[in-house]
Amino acid sequence: MTAPAALISARGVVKRYGPLTALDGVSLDIAPGEFFGLLGPNGAGxxxxxxxxxxxxxVDGGTLTVDGAGVSAGSRAAREALGLVPQHIALYADLGAETNLRIFGELYGLRGRELRSRIGEVLEAVQLADRRKDLVKHFSGGMQRRLNLxxxxxxxxxxxxxxxxxVGVDPQSRNAIFEFLQELNRGGLTVIYSTHYMEEATRLCxxxxxxxxxxxxxxxxxxELLARLPFEEEVRFPANEATQALLGELEGHGELAVKEGVARFRPRTDYPLSRFYGLTEGRGLSARLFTSQRPTLEALFLQLTGRNLRE
Ligand SMILES: Nc1ncnc2c1ncn2[C@@H]1O[C@H](COP(=O)(O)OP(=O)(O)OP(=O)(O)O)[C@@H](O)[C@H]1O
Ligand SMILES: [Mg+2]
Structure with missing residues (x-):
């Protein structure tokens, strides 16, 4: 038998909570070894x-398989093959870090020396080895996140x-977590990662x-996603008397919006920015007035959903 190409395969997956449809026909494949990102606003699913x-x-509708087998609530084999870092911290606050890990390890059937060495390993990885005896309730929010991982x-x-x-992890620890996850991923771990941070998705996924x-x-x-945006670059500049005439000349050459005194121009793909800068030079406008940026996932997200990821 050949191994299935996809580790996770979703076809028309539907999930309802009473009258609310939280997942409405989700289809995707995730291959072994991928670092796969899920991006979406609050309540996206x-x-x-x-x-x-x-x-x-x-699952209420459609099919969802992991490693070729249908997932069903409580399946032991499925549980052993995956690790879940839940959005809400799931730790025993009144117990120490190491005790927490011992309880989780035992749930997975780890015992004795092996359990002790794994605990040491993961505590090192999340840089909490020196806090192993401390109670979780005395940990900072970011430290609890790291222990959760x-x-x-x-x-x-x-x-x-x-x-x-x-969420709530400081930049340095965040970086350490990224490097750790990337190292595990290089070693073959498949990761599904949800985030509101575009920089994270861009860096990791x-x-x-x-x-x-x-x-x-x-x-x-x-x-591939960025290539879907109908512009390659966006230019911002102050919308004032000096740029008034320029604004008029840009009409029809792209998307133009003025908000709170700032103009944002996204040229159509057939309107090169060199033409734009030709216009500004012709009008004697200083190049310092203009800042340009490449399209971001944030812009794509806004275009697709009409909303910012973090509101
Ligand atoms: N246990 C539940 N009972 C009822 N409704 C739920 C439950 N869990 C989630 N929902 C609803 O399902 C929808 C999707 O929620 P979900 O938690 O999957 O979103 P999310 O993308 O993870 O959002 P966030 O970025 O805020 O974490 C929301 O409308 C939410 O209110
Ligand atoms: Mg969520």
Whole structure:
């Protein structure tokens, strides 16, 4: 028998909570070894998708397979193959860091020396080895996040579901987590990672799905997604008397918006920026008035959903 190409395969997956449809026909494949991003605003359905993959809830429609087998709530084999870093910290606050990890490790069947060495390993990885005896309730928010991640890695899963794992984590620790996850990913771990941070998705993910209202709006590599934007660059400049005439000349050559005294011009793909700068030079406008930027996932997101990712 040949191995299935996709580690995770979703076809028309539907999930309802009473009258609310949280996932509305989600189809995607995730190959082994991918670092796959789920991007979407609050309530998009990211956590719901993860909970289905983790077998925590049944699917209401469509099919969802992990490693070729249908996921069903409570399946032990499925549970052992994956680690879940839940969005909401799931730790025992009144117990120490190490004790927490021992409890989680035992749930996965780890015992004795092996358990102790795995605990040491993950605590090092999230840089909490020196705080192993401290009670979780005395940890800072970011430290609790890091321990939450450590708990999901104890049993060396093949698939890691990270649901916004870096919220409240300081930049340095965040960086350490990224490097650690990237190293695990290079070693073959498949990662599904949900985030509101575009920089994270751009840095980490080989492919991303943008979801909203339980539906996939776009799916592909970051470059593929950015190529969908109908402009290649955006220029911003103050909208004032000096640039008034320029604004008029740009009409019809792209998307032009003025908000709070700032003009934003996204030229159509057949209108090269050299022409734009030709106009500004002709009018004697200083180049310092203009800042340009390449399209970002944020812009794509705004275009697809009409909303910013973080509101
Ligand atoms: N246990 C539940 N019972 C009822 N409704 C739920 C439940 N969990 C999620 N929902 C609803 O399902 C929708 C999707 O929620 P979900 O938590 O999957 O979104 P999300 O993309 O993870 O959002 P966030 O970025 O805020 O974490 C929301 O409308 C939410 O209110
Ligand atoms: Mg969520």
């Amino acid at each position: 990211k956590s719901t998708f993860m909970s289905l993959v983790a077998g925590l809830r049944p 450590a708990a999901a890695l104890l049993h060396r899963p093949k698939l890691l579901l990270c649901d916004e794992p870096t 080989s492919r991303v799905a943008i979801i909203d209202h339980g539906q996939i709006l776009a799916l592909g590599t970051i470059d």
